[in-house]
Amino acid sequence: MSRRHVPAVIGLVAGALVAVPVPAAHAASVQVRCSVPDLVAAINEANASPGPDTLRLADRCTYTLTAPDPENPGNGLPVITSEIAIEGHGATIRRDGHAGKVPRFRILFVSDTGNLTLTRTTISGGFATDCPAFPGFPGLACGGGISNAGTMKVTRSRFTGNTSRADVYAQGGGIDNPGTGSVSETEVSGNRVIYSGSEAGGVAAGAGIANDGPLKVTHSRLTGNTASVTKAKESFAFGAGIISFAETTIKNTTVSGNRSFAPNGFARGAVANGIPEPGRMRVTGGAITHNTSDAPHGFAQGGAIANNALMTVTKVEISGNRAVARDGNARGGGVRLGPFGTLDLTDSRITGNTADAPNGTAQGGGLDNPDGGTLRARRNKVLRNTVTAKDGTAQGGGLYAAGGSAGTTTLEENTITHNRAGDGGGIFKASGTLTLNGDVVRDNRPNNCSPAGAVPGCTG
Template identity: 35%
Template sequence: MRFVARAGGAVALALAVVPVAPAQAASPSTDGNNNRIACNTEALKNAIDNANTKRGGTIDLAHDCRYVLTGPDLLGGANGLPFITTPITLHGGKGTVIERSTAPGTAQFRIFEVAGPAGFLTLDDLTVRNGHTTGDGGAVLVDPGRTLLLRSVTLTNNRADGSGGAVQSNDGRVILHSSKVDGNTAGDTGDGGGIAASGGVLSIDSSTVTRNRAGADGGGIAAGDALVTISRSNVDRNRAGAEGGGIASSGHLTLRSSHVDRNTAAEGGGISNLGTARIEHSSVIGNVASGNGGGVQNDGTMTISHGSINGNTSTQEEGGGIHNTGDVWIARSLIKDNVADDEGGGLWNNGSATAESSDIIGNRAGTTGGGVHNVDGTTVLTDSTVVKNEAADSGGGIFEASGEVTLNRTRVKENQPDNCRPVGAVAGCLD
């Protein structure tokens, strides 16, 4: 998208500023590409224009200042600020906010669009809020091949009638560090209440994605054919109308030293995976699905190592902890205290499931398979325990409806009302 230079500083219409403290005066540039601007929205717009003209720069924003936008930028399309077409850094500080006005009658527009030919937007130590677009990306839209970097940033109360309540990336690159994506919303048929990535790269480190909502998939994060890495972060209390209350991924997901807790969806309360996923040293705790997969819904390929799948619930269907129709490999992990209204309190398997050196403990099923329910699948448990699980009907530990369950040096004991059913179906299981 081609950037059009602004005609002059007095041209901006439909803009207001509400300073919290007296505006700071502009200070001289240090190198020709760096600018400190006062608490004035028109000054911010002009600084972005100048940085684009100079092929990039750093803009230092006023502290204790709200840059309030009351209409789309005249030269910024459906955005409150000019297109970001070069490498630009906006550096804030204590109390720095960029926001769309909430006054009655304010038009709908997002705040930023990172566009061509070399758009790279870095936001540092500030809050972006109240963006509302009829399309995708309530706060920020990242065009193909462009980059958004967030450092110590809060994106809150943004809305997209499409996908990406806060951020929509279309085959771009989005990086979050020590940031928060909180209370954003995607539309009734939209994905990614917090962040939606359609291809490209999404990297989240030491950050929180919380209390976001999507009408379709990915209450917190929706990623389609994207490379997603989440490290040392929390994805919690998000809600999806369809799949993946916390995370919905059909690309490549790595979750490392992170927590996906207390999310809600129709399927896959915590995580819905249609692609390839690796969960390492992470927890999926206290999530709820009205349908299958209270904690995890896996229809792709997934590995879980040193993980905890605990206290999740399927309120009406199967797989309180994990509902698997793909391939799942579990190592040195704990599946505990999960509940399914129907089958498979801990694990419901219709694909290939392998657990090594893992514990399936204290799970409950409303019908069969308190610990494990296997139907037309292959389940192999090695050096593991299936203990103190409960089923209302039978197969408190393991229920093999069809398919094959293999036990290698695995203890199945103290389950209620029995350990394995049908009798003799699981070799090596004693009642």
């Protein structure tokens, strides 16, 4: 009898049925040898036993998966259905990457009853072809490294080289979180999310992380991830670093070197706040730098941030990002708001970002609020941003504001200097409501605000 399994004991005493109290289940700790069969067996044993279990992997071992779990072929390891902690000790769990020889599967799936704590472990080479949190929907793929429908806590780990690919909708190249999750002191790098279909309207979202349920990301790095779509017209690649469809908190985290690529379609920010939802995305501290949204013959919208819901950004470095659309439309080299977006931007630096659309239209090198969103910006530095469009239109080096009667941009105590564009080097206001309150707008080229007289309190 296993020491972790305590049977119920029932006795008849003096003609009465008496239940003997069952002792509480105790946590068990298991050392897992450097062997895939041992790891599979340990997970199955932990799922079957009462109480929490800790699996301690062999130091720096590489557990190479060559076949999927026979009961759940979308996953490499058995589904996590109970409370399990995996202490990696520097170990790697990877799918064998030999093309054509190993089936495609993600590494881990946490079911709605599961609770996984993952520490000091590398998850690599996973390849999602289904979406276990949303069964019955063909053409979906979610979570190349891990998909969490329960509870997940990831600490001091790495997710690298994982892929989610589908011919309708793909999300979460590294991590997909429709459950409750936290990620801390973790590197999410070199993951991919790919829409491979041929029809218009396909989606590739969240190459690093995709979030559909409350998630906290702290002291982590989301770098070098890629979201891409085929050349089908009007498909969407967005959130190359992280995409949020629910309550998301990002604190003291670096999002850098990610790329959204959508020829003839829509490429949107490395940090993307998706469809309008009750949840808010909060980004505090850290940096969003050197990311690219690239949409030749299409629409590049927000090199760093694309927000179409509720969002708060505080004390963040937003620099060196690019929105690029040859023969297309590039908006918001740094930050772009959608028609339903509300953004509170405070004490941040928006510097050295670029919107570039050769033979097209480029607007909003630093900040872009073109479609009726609400932007409230206070005490930010908007410096040295650029809008270029060879043989095209280039407006609003620091800020572009429009949106008709619905668009609202409120500025207070910001510094908007040394930005440049074809017109409105500092600010270009096409429409909407824009107010200044103690802002410094100077030394922009070829002018500070345009059209003349459009921005009360701004001259030159």
